[in-house]
Amino acid sequence: MEAAPSRCLFLLFLVTCELSPDIAAEIQESSDGPGSSQGPVWLTDVPAAMEFIAAAEVAVIGFFQDLEIPAVSIFHSMVQKFQDVSFGISNDSEVWAHYNVTGNTISLFRLTVVGIFNSMIQIHLLLIMNKASPEYEEIILRYQKAAKLFQGKILFILVDSGVKENGKVISFFKLKESQLPALAIYRTLDDEWDTLPMAEVSVENVQNFCDGFLEGKRPRENHESEDKTPKVEL
Template identity: 25%
Template sequence: MDRQLLPVLLLLLLGASGLQGQGQGPERPSEDLLEDAPGEEVPQEDGILVLNHRTLGLALREHPALLVEFYAPWCGHCKALAPEYIKAAALLAAESATVMLAKVDGPAEPELTEEFGVTEYPTLKFFRDGNRTHPEEYTGPREAKGIAEWLKRRVGSSATRLEDEEGARALMDAGDVVVIGFFQDKDVATFLALARDALDVTFGFTDRPQLFQKFGLSKDTVVLFKKVSWPELRARAEGQVQQPGEFSSHLGAVLGSRVGPGSQAATPQTSRRIFSAKILNHLLLFVNQTLASHRELLAGFREAAPPLRGQVLFVVVDVAANNDHVLRYFGLKAEEAPTLRLVNIETTKKYAPTGGGPISSASVAAFCQTVLSGELKPYFLSQEVPPDWDQRPVKTLVGKNFEQVAFDETKNVFVKFYAPWCSHCREMAPAWEALAEKYRNHEDIIIAELDATANELEAFAVPGFPTLKYFPAGQDRKIMEYKGSRDLESFSKFLDSGGELPAEEPTGHGAAAGFTQ
């Protein structure tokens, strides 16, 4: 070959090689080339890494745990997530968590969206240990605390290892719903996997024999402790949605369940169904937590709980806090603490211990057993009879005068059972007053009302408000429930017909029905 042609051929070969590299090279730079880039840094905005196709590999090498948001600048959901994402990054940084948040402008990085199968915005993917090929799809909450908690349960333990009773009590006091796994023979891996996604629950686990003994357990199990809000308890008892307000409880339901091979991982939706298991008997300890002598009673109260697991929900009510509504429901005053009350939320029957001995583990257990066995009779709330109860057209009934008035053999008594806070009761009040005024001169008819939140009846429970019942004259103690329209004309026709509405009367609520109790 002519020596003069050799440089030309070499140049042509080099040129061809360069053109081939420009037109048919890899879609993104190889990680080897990125590693060789001197002084390479990934930019940040508000503590969040800003990535592109060139810097993603570098970020994966530098951060063993990385959550990446693929967003679009025009996406409304992305804009809503942005401030929470920034807060989550700050929370993780404040706790020195070994996880970093990042974001990628999806429309500007089509190579990355194609590589990771991004079809909608925002899409979040979690990368572990630099693994680029199998990221985990983020399925957690879209608010800061939830994002941070989801990530912490993946980079750390999803449950707290408990070594002693003090640690168990601290964990139980820390959350509204706390689940503790007691495992001596079983692998805890399934339990920890379940705990990763149930973010609304605090988890702990132990293998300590002294904790098994303390909670009355003899074999591996999972125990749940749930704090109860007063509106939830009262709404379940009365079938109504009540006014807001909560109280603190330090013990919860103890529900046994198993976690083993094949258990389905819990989601926030399934965990709520699991943790709403119905325990009808609720035992409340009323104490003043500012007093040391009252706080000392909590230990005995807690000790009584394990043997009654699944039967009784244990609750502590602090009378020094804003819990007047709880006291009123049980007919108590703050100065009566410490004391116990038990309520069955299905029958609404309430029970008080007899005697006046000290509150201890033994006395709490004995009180519960007398209620569960049917040996103890319930008590019923009643206001005092007002001196002028019969002076107005609408007569005022309370628990103490109800039997005498409602079952008077010579009277037809029409009673409204109401709640002071009930809007439906307030709406029908003018019609009820007009009815009483219309029949005030009828000696055999009494129009009355009873505040069913402050007075309870042994004869029957009041399921909702307003409830209207008619007690016709006679010796058979007949009770008829009115379910017609709540207006003066319908009320009048009902009374004039002796407790029945004409068949053609359109009531909108169904015809009045009579039944005997």
């Protein structure tokens, strides 16, 4: 059963000011042509940000406090390379607060989840939790630290369980609200995936879960064979 399109929020921590030198150089080199003139849209307030996101199938926003850091230049280079994607940038405190951003972050907003699963990185780790949780900021900092350990190997994603439409993601991984926060890991190549409800989201717990999946210790193959109910498409 194919779900209707919905807007879901994903924070891609692997590109948050942590691009490897090789990737950064490649992006910079590809944007050094005479036709490179496109720039990100400045989002100066919350209504502008909301309108920008609503108008695009794929929207990428760079949230930067300091516009002089190297990551901002890399972000502008990304704009030149991926000109079919809508890029925005904001250093407005109210915009940051609206999207619960607490540090320099690049966030991707997409109409559906399918495009994320078609990314070049074939293994995706989802942290499914409610962003309204009082522990959110502390947990996200740990999640970001863990993401750096698997840069280029695993795509780290945040799914806000407080958004009604994201219930499809929770159902896809056969999780219940009572089990959140939880980790869900997915490999696009063979559709293997696994989940882990977590009482404590720590760097060590996230690392162990990822390492176990990479080593083949905890993969689950073809969950449809375990559950005869039709799998809901994301």
